[in-house]
Amino acid sequence: MEHSFFYKALVFLGAAVLFVPLAKKSGLGSVLGYLIAGVIIGPSVMGFVGAEGQDIMHYAEFGVVMMLFLIGLELEPELLWKLRKSILGLGGLQVIVTTVVIAGIAMLFHFSWQQALALGMILSLSSTAIVLQTMAEKGLMKTSAGQSAFAVLLFQDIAVIPMLALFPLLATTDILHNSSDAHEAGTWVDGQPAWLHATIVLGVIAAVIAVGRIAVRPLLRLVAKTNMREIFTATALLIVVGIAVLMTRVGLSPALGAFLAGVVLANSEYRHELESDIEPFKGLLLGVFFIAVGASIDFGLVSQHLREIIMWVCILIAVKALVLLLLGKVFKMGTEQNFIFSFGLTQVGEFAFVLFSFSFQQGILSQETTNVMTAVVAISMGLSPLIVMVNEKLLLPRVGTEETEERPADDIDEKHSVIIAGFGHFGSTIGRFLRANRIPATYLDMDSDRVDALRKMGFKVFYGDVSRVDLLQAAGADKARIIVIAISSPEKRLEMIETIKKHFPHLHMLVRAANRYDAYDLMNAGMLHIYRESLDTSLRVGVDVMSLLGHRRYTARRQAANFIKYDEANLKRLSSIRNPDEYVVAARKFFEEIEATIQSDRQYLLSEGDMSWDPDSLIEEVRASLQENPQG
Amino acid sequence: MRKILIIFAHPVLEKSRVHKRLLHHIPHLDGITVNDLYENYPDFDIDVTREQQLLLAHDIIIWQHPLYWYSAPAMLKQWQDLVLEHGWAYGKDGYALRGKKVFNVISSGSSLQSYQREGYQHCTITEVLKPFERTAELCRMTYLPPFWVSGTHKLEMPQINEYGKRYNQLLQLLRQENLKDEELMQASCLNDLIEISQNNLA
Structure with a gap:
């Protein structure tokens, strides 16, 4: 041979x-x-x-x-x-x-x-x-x-x-100390x-x-x-x-x-x-x-x-x-x-x-x-x-956390129209908020320790691989209206999206994204509701910085809201660039762009954007008419 | 000493000429509090308890704002809707604000002359401010004539500063003297109160 x-x-x-x-x-x-x-x-x-x-x-x-x-x-x-x-x-x-x-x-x-x-x-x-x-x-x-x-x-x-x-x-024995082939080259x-x-x-x-x-x-x-x-x-x-x-x-x-x-x-x-x-x-x-x-x-x-x-x-x-x-x-x-x-x-x-x-x-x-x-x-x-x-x-199956809770026969709870996959720091905030507003949700998680703890607190939790059809089925994905995909692994998220698209196409998917790159992948997977983990929080910090520097809080808030709009629009544009060679360049170009956008944002907000509040054009008009007709 | 609460509403103070100067002239004295609504509640999420406590702690309430479309900026309306609660400010058991004095400090693009029945606006400023007056009356407060900076687009800086000084004098006067309601009502605008009270003294 x-x-x-x-x-x-x-x-x-x-x-x-x-x-x-x-x-x-x-x-x-x-x-x-x-x-x-x-x-x-x-x-x-x-x-x-x-x-x-x-x-x-x-x-x-x-x-x-x-x-x-x-x-x-x-x-x-x-x-x-x-x-x-x-x-x-x-x-x-x-x-x-x-x-x-x-x-x-x-x-x-x-x-x-x-x-x-x-x-x-x-x-x-x-x-x-x-x-x-x-x-x-x-x-x-x-x-x-x-x-x-x-x-x-x-x-x-x-x-x-x-x-x-x-x-x-x-x-213990005398070694044939020929280190030449023992350690390559010493x-x-x-x-x-x-x-x-x-x-x-x-x-x-x-x-x-x-x-x-x-x-x-x-x-x-x-x-x-x-x-x-x-x-x-x-x-x-x-x-x-x-x-x-x-x-x-x-x-x-x-x-x-x-x-x-x-x-x-x-x-x-x-x-x-x-x-x-x-x-x-x-x-x-x-x-x-x-x-x-x-x-x-x-x-x-x-x-x-x-x-x-x-x-x-x-x-x-x-x-x-x-x-x-x-x-x-x-x-x-x-x-x-x-x-x-x-x-x-x-x-x-x-x-x-x-x-x-x-x-x-x-x-x-x-x-x-x-x-x-x-x-x-x-x-x-x-x-x-x-x-x-x-x-x-x-x-x-004998010692561990059960995949689903033992529950009475009439298990499908009509009211659980929200499923939250992943109860880490991201999903838990969503869960707490919904719970505080008396919106019952079903939870899925892959960490059995967390699942046990949550069940003790009275949450309805399913345990297991969240991308599996049978688990989603057990959690009532066919009856639910919304699923929040809050798990931290980007690969699992994509897997999950594929499963849901195939088996539960009626579900609204709200998906967590770690960053821009992640968001691109999700957009390409056809997702409409994408939430970048740190976007809103970072902007809140930005607003507070502006405020501490003496800017008006209300203006800063409006700037932040506008910023999100621009940023999302840019994201959409960049997600269409799929050629990997272009990508590195495109990403750098993006930061140049975003700089320019922020600057134009500012101009926009403080001049033309606020037409209706104390408009400069009105002042000009009034002054012009004053010159023509001094009696006013 | 009277305690004065200035409830201030301006969405773009950065661009303001008149109100920036007016704020600048507010004396830094005990018992004069400025409550900047757009700064404190950038999300329109007004803290009703805090606002009510502020109201209780003061004798004279001022709504200071530019006149937008014959009314106040949206935030002040939100403030009225939320803070002036039934059973607290008005209604059978609403006596919290009884006897307090309240008035508007406003700026308007149109001039003094145009706010006449026969003028460009076809009504007087008193008529424009009717909703505020009725609000005050429902809350068992005494509604005073406004302090009014009019024709703002035509004003130059020295004139605006004149208004500022006058505002300062007015606030000091209201703070120190226990003026009777009749004296206060004599003026059609509180701009003239200083002269009136000086004449009265003389």
């Missing part, structure tokens, strides 16, 4: 295109689809790809780096600060407790304490790629389970750094004293932040001006690759560096362009990564060590789940959220592959242990989507 690049690409892409839609269709999620595709094309079944699976995995790991860059872009520093307690507390405890328990069990199986500790540390990590992909697909990222999972994964990514530093100290910090090492690492991090703040934005602006889409994409890739290389040079996890860079660029005006450029690469690379994981499961080895592997997989999943459940309880998560969180993180992460080979090179673990454990990790990853599914289908 000819193993050219095209042949490999054909196999990988073909497998993905065939199996992922199948897996999604049957409700298994894309991750499991990729893994199955990997197993099928791997050496154990069809043998299309052989030992190069490992190499491919090495490249595909870059998808994880990109994913963290994207997560960073989505994450503003304030949110990170808000999560500090869960990152350090929940994440820290998870890594420490799981490590200790697994190490203890390993010692029972006659591993030395050094080996046990290394195993514990490696196996305590979970897979950022699998968990975040799954959670995002299910729209769970903003729930408390999603946030906690994210916090734990983030801590684990950071924890890889001290682990890498610790491993050489655990070496790093700048090899053989440096500890203080210098720390200084270099901190210096590089500071440099990443500083360069991200100062240099990257002008660079992107320059590139955007060329109006060449592919160069912008190249720049985006260059940033991510550059950071990954830099981080590897100082012995840090490239994923962590990319995450940091993402956070630094989160507030830049190019955030959306960067996101949409990197996104497809990330998706594809992650897919390849999962396929490679599937392909790397060596079924020959598995059958030899079958009992051992099965035992370890069971132990691992049990230990991880129990530790997480316990910690979730300590951190006061609701049962349902705790289950989603705990069963979501039971697999071992992709870093394990790296750490296993590293610990083998360092002479901590034997070749055999490494091989067996690699299989264990891959299987635990493969089982992960199944465990999530079992949790969803079998466990949650």
Whole structure:
């Protein structure tokens, strides 16, 4: 068989295109689809790809780096600060407790304490790629389970750094210290004293932040001006690759560096362009990564060590789940959220592959242990989507929040003509306002903790994926008149709109939008009632600023009302520009326009606009007639 | 000492010539309160309780506004509709404002002469202000003649300032002297009150 690049690409892409839609269709999620595709094309079944699976995995790991860059872009520093307690507390405890328990069990199986500790540390990590992909697909990222999972994964990514530093100290046998193929090319910090090492690492991090703040934005602006889409994409890739290389040079996890860079660029005006450029690469690379994981499961080895592997997989999943459940309880998560969180993180992460080979090179673990454990990790990853599914289908219906309330047979309440989807800070204000005016509404939310709390307060709440037809049906979408789409995920909003258009076309949709870009998407989806989250509030601030500066309040209010009118009109105009190359330019042009509009607004209001109040024209007329006829 | 409440309504004070100067000449003295309606309630969302308490705390009420279409700007109408509640300001049990004095401080584009039966407007300013007068009477208040800046389009700054000074004197006089209703009614316009009261003293 000819193993050219095209042949490999054909196999990988073909497998993905065939199996992922199948897996999604049957409700298994894309991750499991990729893994199955990997197993099928791997050496154990069809043998299309052989030992190069490992190499491919090495490249595909870059998808994880990109994913963290994207997560960073989505994450503003304030949110990170808000999560500090869960990152350090929940994440820290998870890594420490799981490590200790697994190490203890390993010692029972006659591993030395050094080996046990290394195993514990490696196996305590979970897979950022699998968990975040799954959670995002299910729209769970903003729930408390999603946030906690994210916090734990983030801590684990950071924890890889001290682990890498610790491993050489655990070496027991004499190592064949040929670092040449162990660490590609070595790093700048090899053989440096500890203080210098720390200084270099901190210096590089500071440099990443500083360069991200100062240099990257002008660079992107320059590139955007060329109006060449592919160069912008190249720049985006260059940033991510550059950071990954830099981080590897100082012995840090490239994923962590990319995450940091993402956070630094989160507030830049190019955030959306960067996101949409990197996104497809990330998706594809992650897919390849999962396929490679599937392909790397060596079924020959598995059958030899079958009992051992099965035992370890069971132990691992049990230990991880129990530790997480316990910690979730300590951190006061609701049962349902705790289950989603705990069963979501039971697999071992992709870093394990790296750490296993590293610990083998360092002479901590034997070749055999490494091989067996690699299989264990891959299987635990493969089982992960199944465990999530079992949790969803079998466990949650018993322990968790019910999707709908238990209610008497005559459930359809004619009066609930309003449905509010999403009861976060946006939806809750709408809900409170309607409730205060005695307008009953039905609520939908994806966060079970919130749903439980709301039900206690006497709200009528349905729980689950708001874009599902059956849930909307249960909430009375066929009888309702209005639906307020107040959920925070833009993708879910669009999904929901499609579902409603198809199944409940009579509903008036009032849709929340995060910003202009979001509003464009909603307009293109045919929405008429779009509410940008911060527009009215920002203008109220503007009015107060004017007032504090001594302008008349009433005039300021009228200016604000006029501003909204102009802004919405402009929005409509810009939404028609769909050519992505034009987009960056158009957006900049828009701000120039808006400046001009405000200025003309002001002129408009204070001269011609107020014709009827003390009109200048009347004064002129009277004075003119006075000159003609001085008697007046 | 009489306490005076000036209820001021002007939607575009930025453009005003007359009322800006009149406001400027209001003496900064204890017991003289300016209540700027368009500034306080830019959404027309009038705080009725606050307004009623202000009314109760003062003896003389002034409605100061430009004359738009023979009436007040919309905000002052809104104020009357909401604040002068039945059972509080008028009606069987509405005695809250009884005995207080009230009058308009107005500006008009048309001149003094045109507000005559035979003049351009075919009616007097008293007739134009009839709705205010009836409102005051229903609320058991004494309605006084207006302070009137007329023919504003033809006025130059020095003349407007003259009106301002006169307004200032009027407010001080009303604040200090306990003038009888008959004395106040002698003037057809309160613009002339200063001369009248000086003559009376003399």
